[in-house]
Amino acid sequence: MKKARSILTCLFSLLALVAFGVTSQAAEKIKVVTTFYPMYEFSKAVVGAEGHVSLLIKAGNEPHDYEPSAKEMAKISQADVFVYNSNQLEKWAQKMDQVDHTKTKIVEAAQGIKLAKGAKNSEDAGELDPHVWLDPILAKQEVATIEKALAEKYPAKAATFKANQKWYDQKLNQLNHEYQQLRGAKQRAIITQHAAFGYLAKQYGLKQVAIAGLSPDQEPSPSRLASLKKYVKRQRIKLIYFEENANSKVAQTLATETGVRTAVLDPIEGIPQKKITQGATYLSIMEQNLTNLKKTIH
Known part of the structure; x- marks a missing residue:
């Protein structure tokens, strides 16, 4: 009888530990830090309920001349994932030596998109144009890059990220369809x-x-x-x-x-x-x- 009680106690303890582990994992939200608004919305669309997405560059500010403070760099270091547009826009993102890349996954959303040069008659002819998010088709590529990076870091959540991406893709497809009027x-x-x-x-x-x-x-x-x-x-x-x-x-x-x-x-x-x-x-x-x-x- 004592042996039976001992076995039952062990089983209940084991189940409690498993339940605690599952609850703890469920409670752990992915921390994603993004640079400016489009990166925030694209990341939030993919992450959905699986994490918390925050905006680094405060509302109303633009990213061209932005430089992160020591406090903001610490925020990036504490994140699970950091998403920015491109090395052309957020040039400082290439020099984040203090960030542990094994802990914080760095995602350049415009990676793989061939950037065009500035117009010949502009003040910065020859420079690469970072404004890819304003083209709904290229925005879709950025969302796909974010989804792929998140799925690589969190393979157990890959199906959720893919479903979220497809949902947001439909909205971008509709936007593209409307712009075709032009x-x-x-x-x-x-x-x-x-x-x-x-x-x-x-x-x-x-x-x-x-x-x-x-x-x-x-x-x-x-x-x-x-x-x-x-x-x-x-x-x-x-x-x-x-x-x-x-x-x-x-x-x-x-x-x-x-x-x-x-x-x-x-x-x-x-x-x-x-x-x-x-x-x-x-x-x-x-x-x-x-x-x-x-x-x-x-």
């Missing part, structure tokens, strides 16, 4: 505040004419502005696109001096917290960009 445009030129929309323009048969270069902080030369004024009048451009999150003074001045209207074309480099609170997402902003593009395409 292919029939008679007026293909779009005047943008900075050269962020090259991939999108190429994908849908448009021509990006940028006031500034690949970075929104770059100032166009006087000769560039004079050339743009002539171009706007010659091509009978009716709309100039500016960005809410960057200094739009030059774009607004060009519009005033040429007598044309303005509209927002958001590069989704940094969404203000107010917009995030109101429910703005990568997908909703891309939808709004399409609505605004239709105003000039005729």
Whole structure:
């Protein structure tokens, strides 16, 4: 009898330990740190309920000139996965020697995408353009790269990540389908505040004419502005696109001096917290960009 009780006690103890282990594993959420908003949304879509995704670059800030503080580098070091766009945009991400790569998986979402060079007539001709997330087809590639990296690190959760990726792919496919409307445009030129929309323009048969270069902080030369004024009048451009999150003074001045209207074309480099609170997402902003593009395409 005592022996039977002893065996039962051992069995109950073993079951309790197994149950505790399962509960502990279930409670352990994957910690993912991402750089700026599109990387956050893409990662969150794939991770789903399996982890916690956080944003490194605060809402309203853009990633071009960002440099992480020691505190933010510590946050990356404590993460299970770190996702950034590209070595061209977040150049500092190539120098993270203090991060233990065996603990923290580093994911360059744009890996495998051939980056295009900046426009010949821009201030940074020859530099590589990092704005791949603004093309829904290339955005799908970034999501797939994130999914693959997560599945490699957590093979037991691979099926969940794949299902989540397919769900988000459907949304990007729908977005791409809606953008196909631009292919029939008679007026293909779009005047943008900075050269962020090259991939999108190429994908849908448009021509990006940028006031500034690949970075929104770059100032166009006087000769560039004079050339743009002539171009706007010659091509009978009716709309100039500016960005809410960057200094739009030059774009607004060009519009005033040429007598044309303005509209927002958001590069989704940094969404203000107010917009995030109101429910703005990568997908909703891309939808709004399409609505605004239709105003000039005729």
